[in-house]
Amino acid sequence: MSFWNIFSLLGGLAVFLYGMMEMNKNLTSLAGSRMKSLMLKLTKGPVRGYATGLGITMINQSSSATTVLEAALVGAGLMTFQQSLAVTLGAELGSTFLPQLVAFPSITKFSSLIVFAGFILMITVKNRKRRKAAKTLFTFGLLFLGMEMMSLSLKPLRTYEPFIHLMKSVENPFLGILLGLLFTMLIQSSGATTGITIAMAQAGAISIEQAVPINLGAAIGTCITAILGSLTLNWEAKRSAYIHVVFQVIGAFWVVILLLISFRGERLYIWWIKWFTLHVLGTDSLARQIAMGFTFMPLINHLILFPNLSLLLKGFERFFPAKESPGPFGPDYVNDSLIEQNVDLALVMAKKEIGRVIVYIQEMIDEMKSAFRSRDNSVLNKVSSLDSKVDILHKAIITFLARLSQVELSSAQSQQCLNYIYIQNELESIGDVIDKNIMSLAAKKMDRNLLFSEEGFHELEHLIYKVNRNFRTLSEALLSENRDLALSLTKSYEWREEEKYKEFHIERLHRGQAESLATSSVHLDMISYLSRINSHIAYIAGRLSSV
Template identity: 75%
Template sequence: MSIWNLFSLVGGLAVFLFGMMEMNKHLTSIAGSKMKGIMLTLTKDKYRGYLTGLGITIVNQSSSATTVLEAALVGAGLMTFQQSLAVTLGAELGSTFLPQLVAFPSITKFSTFIVFIGFVLLISAKTKKSRHIGMTIFTFGLLFLGMDMMSSSLKPLRTYQPFIDLMKNVETPVLGIILGMLFTMIIQSSGATTGITIAMAMSGTISLEQAIPINLGAAVGTCITAVLGSITLNWEAKRSAYIHILFQLIGAFWVFILLSIPFQGERLYIWGIKWFTLHVLGTESLARQIAMGFTFMPVINHIIVFPNLKLIVKLFDRLFPEREAPKPFGPKYINNGLIGKSVELSLMMTRKEIIRVSEYIQEMISEMKVAFRSKNTEILGKFSELDSKVDILHKAIMTFLARLSQEELSSEESRRCMNYMYIQNELESIGDVIDKNIMVLAAKKIEKDLLFSEDGFHELEHLIYKVNKNFESLTAALRNDDSVEAMKVVNSYKDKDEEKYKEMHIGRLSKGLSESIATSSVHLDLISYFSRINSHIAYIAGRLTPADQQ
């Protein structure tokens, strides 16, 4: 093997790993902001949780990234440890998708063309999202280009005796597993390790018997990322990362057993892979056999783990017991046990729960200015998380009030019950306006690197200040049942600064101010959304005044 082959090998490895990491980053940027919401919505039972983990990992191409996100949600109390189990298992299977794709050797012939297409899309992109799409295609091509470079550079090793002797040792499963585990802990991607073994197979320098133990070790080694990602999180989040290791060790154990059983002159696991790829897939491709060997690992694991999940969790709880685990996020003050006991107490507890909702919305309003000052879209995730909490409480409160309204209520109790329904509905609408409208504009400003004019930004800051002050007064009126304070909020709404600021912005447009022109759509939409929030606030305040209590 010449020095030029070595240069080509390390260069190809660098191109492959860079393509893999960057493709993951840009795929996550395209869909990442939605993944948290998807995971929260679709993990209510283990089957949907499994499919969610599978789907998200196919998109972001990293089981580690999925389990890190999952651990963060468990740490925040938005997902339970039990819900996270199915997501973890689904992520394990999802991580085998890329190796299956990589196992199509013919794609490498088009790698340079894919790079070209990605480059054209990249240089012609007008928005940040289209740049992410261009970079995803560009790095996808780099991934296969790197594989082709590695495969070509490794061909001389087929006749290099020291390398042949080394790889014979790898056929011993334990050594191969250790090698794959250590390598994957360094590069933090089991899919990348499998891709590299497929590249070696395409060059004829590695056999199926050598690749399988390496990939088995890779499946265990990939857990390191989730463990590292959970270091700063609470104990329950750490447990969700640690059980990933236990699941992978269980799978590795059973595959190791199958590798240790001789069958028809081969190891049973190797024979099974060859039989499946030949008789089911109709191919004897070594690359496909390696990819299927990697996919069968989680499949076998899940066939064993799912029926015994309760027993495995019981064992895990002995090793890593719960420590005052955070309860799943939900209502603090209302529960079905109150229904039928005391209407007055039920209404009091409902008001306390609604005040809790208002506190989360207050936090969202207070952070809006920070979001528009920031140049990093990561801050927007906080708003999504707060809005998820508001939505959870909204559903619980409205369901509780609907049940309470079926009881025998006095006219005054019925009026309060309906009043709280209206108030809670308006609060939830404010949360949606902030998360689904205003934060979309914040993301647009960051992605397009827009800059408000100095006067324009001061005006927006004043509107945020006004919204914040009005909402603080509203919360105080709600907390203290203060109709006088509520009336002040209603009167404040009559002083509409929004129209004045729209006129001032249009005036700057007529003068041709470049910053105002560039940010015009964002600026005017923001003013409209702030006006909507103020109208919701005024409506709620109106519900707290004597005029609306008749």
């Protein structure tokens, strides 16, 4: 094993991990916020929850990313702990999709061509979504290119005695699990660890007896990301991360038992994998055997766990009891019985529910300020969870008001009901602008480590301050029904400061100011989105001042 082989191995590992992480990022970006809404919609039953966890993890190529999102939703009260269990199990199986993919040696041969095709598409297509798809293809090629580089660099290990002795010791399941656990905790991806073992197998440097224990450890080690992601969340979110560890440890336990049982001169689990791969899949490929070994672990585990899930939960509750048992997030004040009881009371309750929406949007605005002042990307998840709450309340409020409008109302009641519908729609639009538009700009700023010019930063700070001030004024006017305050807000909007700040930024571009050039698209889009929020605020104020 020469220094050049080591350099090639490290370079291949870097290319492989970079390709995997960027492919994950681009696939997630293509799916956008639909993953969050999909998870909320499709987790009502265990089978649907399992399929959701499986499908989302196959898309984002990371069970850790799925369980972090799941923990955030549980922490926000948008998903119950019980609903999250099936999603977690589905994510565990979904994480085995990448190793199955990289076990195709024929794709590796075309890795350079895939990289070239992806690169050409990246520099030729203009549409943002198509560019994301091109980047996904490019990074997909990088993943396999890294695999090929690692495989070639590892071939000398086949005859390197110290390495051979080390791998012999790894055949002990417990040592192999420890090695896989530590390495995966370091790189935070079980799929990457399994991909590396497959690359070693393709180089002839490792056997299936050595790869399986390493991959068992990898399955447990990948839980570290979900645990770290839940540290800042509440106890329910932490429990959803902890049970992921429990599931993976139980899965490893069953496989270790099968590894300790001898059958026809081999370990039972190894014999089964070889038999299945040869007689069902029709191949004796070592890479495919390793991938199947990784896939069978969650499959066997889930066949045992699903019928005994209630029993497992009882044991889990003894060590990690629920400190609080919040139901699914929903409206506090509006329900259909109010419509039949008292129309005036129904309108009062609708206003109180809209008041809750206002509180959540104010939190989103506060987090929006934090997103542009710091590099902490946890704020993106916070805003996403808040927007989910706004969406849930929006649906409940609009449905309630639509039903209320169908009963016999006085002209004043009818006008008030219609006003609330318009106001709620505008509030929901503000939430969407912050979550879907402004937070994507914040993510771009963090990912690319962009720095605004000093003047530009102060201008954006002032616009954010203006949005915050205007929204607080609107909240006061709406909740206190102060027409004069609403009218003053409408008049103040007539002077549009946003256009002036766009002109200032373009002047800096003409001067060739480096920071302005680097942040131009983010800066101008940010001004436009803040202006849009102000226009929504002004519209609501206009409706309040006209009644």
